[in-house]
Amino acid sequence: MTAPLHEKSAGEATATVDGAPDAPGTPDTGAAGKAIEGRSPWQIAWTRLKRDKLALAGAFIVVFLVLVAIFAPVIVGLLGHPPDEFHEDQIDPLFGTPIGSWGGVSSDFLFGVEPVNGRDVFSRIVYGARISLLVAFLAAVFAVVLGTILGIIAGYFGGWIDAALSRVMDVMLAFPQLLFTIALVSVLPNQLLGLDGSGVRIAALVLVIGFFGWPYVGRIVRGQTLSLRNREYVEAAQSLGAGRLYILRRELLPNLIAPITVYATLMIPTNILTEAALSFLGAGVKPPTASWGQMLSTAITTYESDPLFMVIPGFAIFITVLAFNLFGDGVRDALDPKGSR
Numbered sequence: 103m104t105a106p107l108h109e110k111s112a113g114e115a116t117a118t119v120d121g122a123p124d125a126p127g128t129p130d131t132g133a134a135g136k137a138i139e140g141r142s143p144w145q146i147a148w149t150r151l152k153r154d155k156l157a158l159a160g161a162f163i164v165v166f167l168v169l170v171a172i173f174a175p176v177i178v179g180l181l182g183h184p185p186d187e188f189h190e191d192q193i194d195p196l197f198g199t200p201i202g203s204w205g206g207v208s209s210d211f212l213f214g215v216e217p218v219n220g221r222d223v224f225s226r227i228v229y230g231a232r233i234s235l236l237v238a239f240l241a242a243v244f245a246v247v248l249g250t251i252l253g254i255i256a257g258y259f260g261g262w263i264d265a266a267l268s269r270v271m272d273v274m275l276a277f278p279q280l281l282f283t284i285a286l287v288s289v290l291p292n293q294l295l296g297l298d299g300s301g302v303r304i305a306a307l308v309l310v311i312g313f314f315g316w317p318y319v320g321r322i323v324r325g326q327t328l329s330l331r332n333r334e335y336v337e338a339a340q341s342l343g344a345g346r347l348y349i350l351r352r353e354l355l356p357n358l359i360a361p362i363t364v365y366a367t368l369m370i371p372t373n374i375l376t377e378a379a380l381s382f383l384g385a386g387v388k389p390p391t392a393s394w395g396q397m398l399s400t401a402i403t404t405y406e407s408d409p410l411f412m413v414i415p416g417f418a419i420f421i422t423v424l425a426f427n428l429f430g431d432g433v434r435d436a437l438d439p440k441g442s443r
């Protein structure tokens with residue numbers, strides 16, 4: 103009499119064949135006997151980002167610039183001179199140009215000196231990084247926070263709320279930001295809310311650049327929210343009695359982090375260029391506070407006799423913006439599940 107089909111004989115229950123594959127449905131195990139673990143979306147994105155050499159190079163330069171801005175006093179104390187200190191002995195009294203070749207570059211002045219007054223260009227570049235990165239980062243944070251809040255509200259609630267906020271975004275995008283900023287900065291007092299001098303200008307630049315930048319974030323968040331609000335997990339939360347605030351905070355916002363992160367990394371270089379342009383036009387920080395755009399503006403009158411004084415701040419802006427763009431592109435490709443990398 104044969105054994106039932108669903109039962110195993112004693113020999114079959116204990117027999118093993120070396121090298122035989124596991125039965126279907128059995129978890130795959132490695133040499134150590136551990137099951138293969140799944141990876142989170144952020145782990146997958148990090149793996150993709152590590153393969154992008156240009157993005158990693160951009161990230162390295164960004165981290166380096168941030169450290170330079172943070173430790174500017176230490177760096178200048180070791181390698182330079184105070185940024186506002188004049189060195190008339192380094193200037194030709196007849197022509198007002200730096201003594202020596204290449205704009206006065208030497209072991210004491212790594213990037214040379216400014217024409218006419220002899221200030222250390224290296225020190226002013228290092229301290230100028232503080233202004234550019236501070237304004238760019240704070241303006242990006244302000245724009246992302248405001249744009250995310252208003253964009254997710256417009257996309258989730260719809261109706262007249264969406265229509266009203268969308269029209270506000272359209273008006274803000276059509277508004278002449280540069281002219282408005284120049285007009286606003288020109289009438290600002292020297293002291294305001296406990297701030298004075300360049301502090302007032304920095305606060306104004308952060309608020310204005312961030313305020314005119316939030317509609318871009320708002321549009322992206324609104325569009326993503328419109329595509330997410332009818333997903334199954336949102337409807338399931340609604341059927342279980344979850345409130346609107348809970349759905350916005352726990353169901354929608356976590357799924358918006360990726361596009362928000364991508365746009366924030368791409369917004370920072372734009373803010374750097376905007377701050378440099380405003381400083382170039384005289385609407386940035388007040389002298390003698392160091393600023394890359396302000397140095398370019400000063401170099402216009404001396405570029406023929408001292409071209410290096412224009413090249414150095416321009417190259418600093420170029421490298422900074424390029425590094426942020428490379429890093430931002432890499433983050434976008436890493437977080438895009440449909441990417442080719």
